[in-house]
Amino acid sequence: MAELSDIENEFIRDEIEEYLERPEEIALNIELYSKASVQMQAIAAALFDGAHEEVDKLTSGALDSGVEALEVMDNGLILGMGIVGIKFRENFIFVPEVLACARAMKAGMAYIDPILSASGIDPIGTVVMGTVKGDLHDIGKNLCIMMLRGSGFVVHDLGVDTSDDEFIEAIEEHEATLLGMSALLTTTMPNMGKTIEAFIDEDLRDDVKIMVGGAPVTQEFADDMGADGYGEDALACVELAKQLLQELAAETE
Numbered sequence: 001m002a003e004l005s006d007i008e009n010e011f012i013r014d015e016i017e018e019y020l021e022r023p024e025e026i027a028l029n030i031e032l033y034s035k036a037s038v039q040m041q042a043i044a045a046a047l048f049d050g051a052h053e054e055v056d057k058l059t060s061g062a063l064d065s066g067v068e069a070l071e072v073m074d075n076g077l078i079l080g081m082g083i084v085g086i087k088f089r090e091n092f093i094f095v096p097e098v099l100a101c102a103r104a105m106k107a108g109m110a111y112i113d114p115i116l117s118a119s120g121i122d123p124i125g126t127v128v129m130g131t132v133k134g135d136l137h138d139i140g141k142n143l144c145i146m147m148l149r150g151s152g153f154v155v156h157d158l159g160v161d162t163s164d165d166e167f168i169e170a171i172e173e174h175e176a177t178l179l180g181m182s183a184l185l186t187t188t189m190p191n192m193g194k195t196i197e198a199f200i201d202e203d204l205r206d207d208v209k210i211m212v213g214g215a216p217v218t219q220e221f222a223d224d225m226g227a228d229g230y231g232e233d234a235l236a237c238v239e240l241a242k243q244l245l246q247e248l249a250a251e252t253e
């Protein structure tokens, strides 16, 4: 088992000592950070420090030095956001600080996006993606979109706070067969179910496969509300999208 002293970055060690209280979260973060390279640790630390210019510089530097975009995303940016989530939950930081971290995340993602989105392969399917009504969280959705685009999907991004009508109109306008919905709040999760109901009411449910995700969403919740699939992260989102396309093709044969 890794020890706190195995993490080279002093700022990360201090942060774990000062803000993490749950034993399982301490162990997990020590494990993850001790495995991350010094370069990735620096990106994560700059991210949870809300230092967007630093994240910008470090991300572009890492990519220039040959680190893979996925590595920077998973072991730098997303890892750093994990600490932000814990500090926010425990009221050590508040919305303005989280917004600064979200800005830093976006500064890093600006470099990752063109790399992950440039697939160069023929489109394999069309997806409409959005964060549900009442919900303004878009970082996870945007990561999914980058990965989908990089895997050859055409993705129409409806942004945040998306209504049932907007989802339905976009599916019809773009003749998309896949819908992806993201929710980060327990209060907005039920809106996914409401959108699925709206597709049923419009007699469009059989024409589209619906996938859902976001930190509080589970497979069980997805099943209960009648979604076709649930994905835990951006990689799972791509696998799920491919699988749902195959299912749709098999059904329409």
Ligand code: B12
Pocket: 078, 081, 084, 085, 086, 088, 089, 090, 095, 096, 098, 099, 102, 134, 135, 136, 137, 138, 139, 140, 141, 143, 144, 180, 181, 182, 183, 184, 185, 186, 187, 211, 212, 213, 214, 215, 216, 230, 231, 232, 233, 234, 235, 236, 237, 240
């Ligand atoms: C950043 C953040 C914010 C930022 C959002 C900035 C932005 N542009 O997105 C700001 C400051 C605006 C914000 C506001 C609020 N937030 Co907030 N926020 C967060 C935080 C810290 C991180 C979220 C994040 O970006 N994670 C990183 C990404 C990469 O992960 P992800 O979103 O889960 O996405 C991954 C997977 O879930 C999956 N995925 C995501 N979508 C989809 C879709 C599909 C189809 C698939 C297959 C997969 C998939 O793939 C992604 C990539 O791997 C979380 C804490 C947390 N632990 O999640 C709280 C959190 C979600 N927020 C919370 C709260 C309470 C709020 C506010 C209500 C606070 C307030 N008092 O105002 C407001 C709500 C505003 C609104 N109406 O939406 C709570 C929710 C609690 C709950 N039980 O509902 C959390 C959990 C914090 C906490 N208290 O613990 N927040």
